[in-house]
Amino acid sequence: MSAVEAEAPARPRRxxxxxxxxLAPLLLAPAILYIFALVAVPFFLAIIYSLSDVTIGxxxxxxxxxxxxxAVLQDRVFRRSLRNSVVMTSATMLLVVVVARxxxxxxxxxxRGKWLVRFLILLPWTTPVSLAAIVWLWMLDSxxxxxxxxxRYLGLIDGSxxxxxxxxxxxxxxxxVQVWRIVPLAAVIIMAGIVAIPDExxxxxxxxxxxxxxxxxxxxxxxxxxxxxxxVLFGAVVVFADMSVPYVLTRGGPIDAxxxxxxxxxxxxxxxxxxAQGAAIALFAFPVLAAMAIAILRAVRRMDIG
Amino acid sequence: MxxxxxxxxTKAFDGQHPAVDNLNLLTEEGExxxxxxxxxxxxxxxxxLIAGLEQPTSGEVFIAGEPMAGLPPRVRRIAMVFQSYALxxxxxxxxxxxxxxxxxxxxxxxxxxKVQWAADLLGIGHLLKRKPRQLSGGERQRVALARALVREPxxxxxxxxxxxxxxxxxxxxxxxxxxxxxRIGVTTLYVTHDQVEAMGLxxxxxxxxxxxxxxxxxxxxxxxxxxxxxxxxxxGSPPMNLIRRGSTIVGFxxxxxxxxxxRAGEGxxxxxxxxxxxxxxxxxxxxxVLSGDGTRDKLSGVLPAALPLQIVEGPGQQFFVRSSxxxxxxxxxxxxxxxxxxxxx
Numbered sequence: 137m138s139a140v141e142a143e144a145p146a147r148p149r150r151x152x153x154x155x156x157x158x159l160a161p162l163l164l165a166p167a168i169l170y171i172f173a174l175v176a177v178p179f180f181l182a183i184i185y186s187l188s189d190v191t192i193g194x195x196x197x198x199x200x201x202x203x204x205x206x207a208v209l210q211d212r213v214f215r216r217s218l219r220n221s222v223v224m225t226s227a228t229m230l231l232v233v234v235v236a237r238x239x240x241x242x243x244x245x246x247x248r249g250k251w252l253v254r255f256l257i258l259l260p261w262t263t264p265v266s267l268a269a270i271v272w273l274w275m276l277d278s279x280x281x282x283x284x285x286x287x288r289y290l291g292l293i294d295g296s297x298x299x300x301x302x303x304x305x306x307x308x309x310x311x312x313v314q315v316w317r318i319v320p321l322a323a324v325i326i327m328a329g330i331v332a333i334p335d336e337x338x339x340x341x342x343x344x345x346x347x348x349x350x351x352x353x354x355x356x357x358x359x360x361x362x363x364x365x366x367x368v369l370f371g372a373v374v375v376f377a378d379m380s381v382p383y384v385l386t387r388g389g390p391i392d393a394x395x396x397x398x399x400x401x402x403x404x405x406x407x408x409x410x411x412a413q414g415a416a417i418a419l420f421a422f423p424v425l426a427a428m429a430i431a432i433l434r435a436v437r438r439m440d441i442g
Numbered sequence: 443m444x445x446x447x448x449x450x451x452t453k454a455f456d457g458q459h460p461a462v463d464n465l466n467l468l469t470e471e472g473e474x475x476x477x478x479x480x481x482x483x484x485x486x487x488x489x490x491l492i493a494g495l496e497q498p499t500s501g502e503v504f505i506a507g508e509p510m511a512g513l514p515p516r517v518r519r520i521a522m523v524f525q526s527y528a529l530x531x532x533x534x535x536x537x538x539x540x541x542x543x544x545x546x547x548x549x550x551x552x553x554x555x556k557v558q559w560a561a562d563l564l565g566i567g568h569l570l571k572r573k574p575r576q577l578s579g580g581e582r583q584r585v586a587l588a589r590a591l592v593r594e595p596x597x598x599x600x601x602x603x604x605x606x607x608x609x610x611x612x613x614x615x616x617x618x619x620x621x622x623x624x625r626i627g628v629t630t631l632y633v634t635h636d637q638v639e640a641m642g643l644x645x646x647x648x649x650x651x652x653x654x655x656x657x658x659x660x661x662x663x664x665x666x667x668x669x670x671x672x673x674x675x676x677x678g679s680p681p682m683n684l685i686r687r688g689s690t691i692v693g694f695x696x697x698x699x700x701x702x703x704x705r706a707g708e709g710x711x712x713x714x715x716x717x718x719x720x721x722x723x724x725x726x727x728x729x730x731v732l733s734g735d736g737t738r739d740k741l742s743g744v745l746p747a748a749l750p751l752q753i754v755e756g757p758g759q760q761f762f763v764r765s766s767x768x769x770x771x772x773x774x775x776x777x778x779x780x781x782x783x784x785x786x787x
Contacts, residue, residue, distance in 0.1 A: 340528035345516030345545035358532040
């Protein structure tokens with residue numbers, strides 16, 4: 137008894153890590169450091185670059201105000217890129233939601249070989265983006281495309297569709313590859329939403345006489361709306377900020393048909409050497425993404441699903 | 443209104459012991475039948491088989507004389523209230539109640555009046571614009587009932603609808619359920635594990651264990667004339683005292699055990715070592731063991747607190763049970779038998 141009493145206050149340092157005031161900052165520090173070094177610093181650097189005349193040849197920073205933004209806005213290619221970014225991201229996410237919703241439903245059913253289907257659906261998500269894009273480059277090749285070959289064999293087309301060289305078809309190709317890439321993540325998120333709905337709700341719907349479609353549209357869809365919105369937010373941010381897929385597939389062409397903000401910022405800033413304009417172009421993604429994130433998160437909070 | 447019948451009904455899940463085992467049940471027209479049993483006794487599965495939410499492994503369900511084999515829930519003219527109420531959380535009270543009408547394609551012009559009728563019947567007419575999460579437990583239960591009622595079903599199936607309410611609300615809700623059922627007079631099957639609910643609500647009680655019905659009868663019959671030792675010990679709190687002697691089990695209710703001083707008429711006398719006396723306000727519980735022949739069977743007694751006689755803890759006290767309060771069971775089959783010669787206790 138007395139031994140314990142004498143010992144406990146004698147070595148308070150032993151319990152230092154059990155104090156929240158010490159442990160919490162310690163555990164948070166690596167994450168904060170990481171975000172600061174790899175997100176905050178580059179972001180503010182980009183803002184400073186965009187307000188300066190820095191180039192690869194002349195790295196000294198002289199502030200020039202909003203000149204870069206004025207120049208960028210008058211650039212026809214930039215306006216095209218901004219429009220492409222918005223249109224292609226929207227089209228991608230629209231398709232992703234529909235396909236992922238159907239796949240999520242399939243994944244929640246019980247059938248033989250379910251593990252195999254799950255594995256195959258998740259596979260694209262585990263593939264590095266650039267590798268996947270290179271594979272698609274071959275899949276969509278103007279001469280050797282297996283897709284063209286199959287369509288020819290079925291007698292649906294003559295010759296080649298030229299997936300990446302046709303200015304009308306190239307954006308479609310990029311969108312389809314983005315859909316292929318994002319669908320697994322969205323399907324898993326939506327599946328989690330479906331699984332979270334209690335079985336008794338579905339029993340009640342059956343007793344109330346609702347058939348398959350009514351149950352899907354009146355019960356499941358409204359109940360998974362918040363989680364679907366989160367999936368859209370994640371997917372849209374990834375697609376909007378991605379340059380690997382359009383860069384590998386088309387280099388932004390033909391004639392800027394698939395030019396998006398990240399590729400154009402790269403061409404201007406890194407390949408063209410005009411770091412200041414590149415930074416200004418890249419920064420245009422920020423208000424677009426921020427506005428979208430705020431809008432979606434607000435909508436999720438307002439959704440009234442008890 | 444309709445009679446529900448189950449004929450040789452069996453439901454087994456993946457080769458386990460059947461949840462419902464060759465069960466036969468016949469309700470009466472418009473009656474309130476309570477399915478009472480411990481958890482895992484198969485009472486909820488039986489309800490789901492009747493609803494059509496599960497398909498039987500073998501046997502048949504009849505509703506109003508029609509075989510229900512292969513028919514989905516929506517054409518069975520049943521309505522079900524779930525333990526969690528299973529209200530659609532994103533829909534308003536009105537949209538919850540109108541949902542079955544939409545699903546069955548009721549004329550859109552008739553819907554509002556029917557919803558209003560069901561809501562008024564349950565006293566929730568003023569809550570129609572609310573969402574389920576803005577309601578109290580009792581109000582949610584009424585919305586679930588209104589949603590079940592609005593289609594004017596032939597049979598009501600209720601799966602432990604009171605278990606999510608706190609104790610005080612449960613008593614009122616029980617009264618309301620009973621009044622409500624009497625008013626609409628629809629055949630009702632009510633699942634519960636709570637014997638107080640079962641005794642209070644049921645016209646008849648079907649006591650279930652291990653997938654079959656052990657006894658079906660009025661609350662009085664089930665309580666005072668249990669069909670076997672399972673019913674005898676499951677119904678009643680504290681349960682019936684059972685003393686095994688040879689091939690016979692002698693049973694009597696705790697309130698039949700009186701102090702020997704209260705002896706009246708023919709009966710048996712029991713020497714008891716009283717280990718504890720609990721005062722519960724209106725009554726006193728006596729806990730002890732039979733001390734006569736060394737078997738030390740556990741006994742419990744319930745005495746009205748109004749009884750002037752003091753019982754104190756201590757060995758060798760005399761108690762008395764009237765012959766008419768004794769019940770006899772076969773020790774092998776546990777089934778009730780006729781009166782036997784009383785063995786020495």
